[in-house]
Amino acid sequence: MEFITNEFLDINNIKKILVDIKFHEVTKNLQQVAAGKLPLPDCLSVEEISDIRDIFGWFCEVRPQEILKMLESVFSAEQNQTFDGPNWDGYKVIAAIERLIHADLKTKQRFVVLLMSYIFYEEFHYPQPETGVYDIAGNKFDQLKWVYRYWFNQLEVPEKGSELKSFFASQDVNIMVKEPTSIVIPPIPQEMWKRSLSLSCGGDLLAVDVLTPKNTTHLFDDITDFYSSADIVSANLESTIDDDKPFGRMEVKGKPFIMNTHTSMFHKFRNDAKINFFSTATNHAMDLGEDGVLKTLSVLKKSGAYYSGTAASEAEQEDVVVIEKNGLRVALLAFTFDLNGYKVPDNAPYMVNEVRFNDICPDYSLIEKQVAIAKAKGAEHIVAYCHWGWEFEMYPHVNIVKAAHKVIERGVDTILGNHPHVSQPAQIIERPNMPPALVIYAFGDFVSYHPNSRNSKLAYLVKFDIVSYFGAKAAVTNVRALPIYIVNAHLDADNYDCRIVKFENVLKNPDGYGLTELEKNQLPHLRDKVWNEILSPLVAVTKNC
Known part of the structure; x- marks a missing residue:
């Protein structure tokens, strides 16, 4: 999901948001930024940090009307105007404001997003519990928060008071089912007492922007030994595939960007990565309407891949x-929490499996129905691919954790989640007289292009076995995780080297993949904070790779 920033990052919308703000109550945060006590994002240049601190400090000394006047000047079309306002700190702050006035639109928008993030500090810096019906497509303030988290700060804290940080740190997903140590005599052929298959999964396939065949010659080379060797190789197809429509991101007034992948990239998923199952229930499923769904399904059917x-x-x-x-039967279901403001046709409610996980009161009846059908078809293990959660947040919300339990209670055995475009942790849900259920909340990106998001560049793949001994309930065992780094190295003009590589290889040789200096400087944070701390339940099972 991405938004047309010009639709909500304009002075009229900003003034509406600020109209009821009591500036004297929010200046404390601005003062702390100005004094260097509250950190600014690490993606800012030294000059940007200096100018922001100067301007924020000036904001604390003037009347609110002057702040709005300054913001109007910033968004004015007159590029040669000078700033005429109170002079708090001499020439220095006036120069900072004039640099901002003369900057390009993206720089101005970045400044305003940062300003909002410190005025509405709690709302921007901490996950906010859902209180009703999720609708980011129709909420400009939520879209502002989305842009902040994409451009600057992928939230690395859970909801306040949730204790989710310590909960996930305590999780052990290293599930191992013991193989019987002795077999009755005379020996019984293994196929009579052991039935098993392997399943691997990655995150979102969103091949737009620079992700074209010419830029992806070696896209999967580094991971096929792990990922493509399973019986079921799966991922989340988060776009339509319609060659009659433009490739990439398409603007639609008042809606998130439409995403459309070219068939040539889909063939790389099938042939190079060997993906043979695609979950297709995503928030972008209805981007191109009923026709887009049908054309995507046509491509899937012609490819011979499974999909749900x-x-x-x-x-x-x-x-x-x-x-x-x-001899083992496994069902693969898929559901999405939202459709980006679009609706399935009234006469075709079957087109997308929508279960509104993010809402305060989801309806799970569709899951119950499909679980019953799967069991009637003889499924011994049921996997649900759940598209859910909030983008650019590293922990699932409390209501998503509750939703995971509700889904398992309805007969699902394994949940493979995604959507946030960053990775989230995993957990085990114990069940009485049943094998434990594995829940992956989000793998993160897979084939995608989010250059502004530091934490989107680190994701992971998972592979595990589903096994049944002597006809017992099939169970997940031998869970393995592979941390990956998403490289989209700019070579020249419109030429890129896009590839998915093992994270350990990037850490060993950061100069070998065309990373920018900023990306190289961010690697220790991705290793220490994101992988070893937030995603710690997966760290133990990397030893099984």
Whole structure:
């Protein structure tokens, strides 16, 4: 999901947001920034940091009307005007304001987003509990927060008071099912007492922008040994595939960007990465309407891949995917929390499996129905691919954790989640008289281009076995995780080297992948804070790779 920033980052919208603000109550944060006591994002230049501190300090000394006057000057079309206002700190602050007035639009927007993030500090810096119906597509303030988290600060804290940080730090996803140590005599062939298959999964496939065939020659080379060697190789197809429409991101007034992937990139997913199952229930599923869904399904069907989450008919929706391998049957379901403000046609509610996980009161009846169908088809293990959560937040919300338990209670055995465009932790849900359920909240990006988001560049893949001994309930075992780094190195003009590489290789040789100096400087943070701390439940199972 991305937004047209010009639609909400304009002076009229900013003035509406600020109209009821009591500036004397929010100047404390601005003063702390000015004094260097509150940190600014590490992606800012030294000059930007200096100018922001000067201007924020000046804001604390003038009347609110002067702040609004200054912001109007910043967004004025007159590029040659000078600033005429109170002079708090002599020439220095006036020069900082004039530099901002003469800057390009993106720089001005970045400044305003940062200003909002310190005026509305709690709302921008901490996850906010959902209190009703999720609707970021229709909420300009939430869109401002989204831009802040994408451009500057992927939230690395959970909801206040949730204790989720310590909860996830305590999780152990190293599930191992013991193989029987002795077999009755005479020996029984293994296929009679052990049935198993392997499943691997990655995050969002969002091949737009620079992700074209010419820029992705070696896209999967470094990870196929781990990822592509499973019986079921899966990922989340987060765009339509319609070659009759423009490739990439398309602007639509009042809506998030439409995302459309070219068939040539889909073929790379199938042929190079060997992906044979795609979850298609995402917030972008209805981007190109009913026709876009049908054309995407046509491409999937012609490729021979399995898919779940969208359907061309009610019968197709109810014919849930059950894959049989080595005598073991596994069902693969997929659901999305939202459709970016679009709706499925009234006469075709089957087109997308929508279960509004983010809402305060989701309806799980569709999951119950599909679980029942899967069991009727003989499924012994049910996997649900859940598209849910909030983008650029490193921890799931409390209500998403509750939703995971609700989904498991309805008969799902494993949850593979995604959507936030950053990775989130995992957990085990214990079940009485049943094998434990594995929940991955978010793998993060996979094939995507989010150059402004530091934490989107680190993601992970997971591979595990589903096994049944002597006809017992099938269970997840031998969980393995592979941290990956998403490289989109700019070579020249419109030429890039886009590839997915093992994170350990980037740490060993940061100069070998065309990373910018900023990206290289961010690697220790990704290793220490993101992987070893926030994603610590996965760290133990990297040893199993």
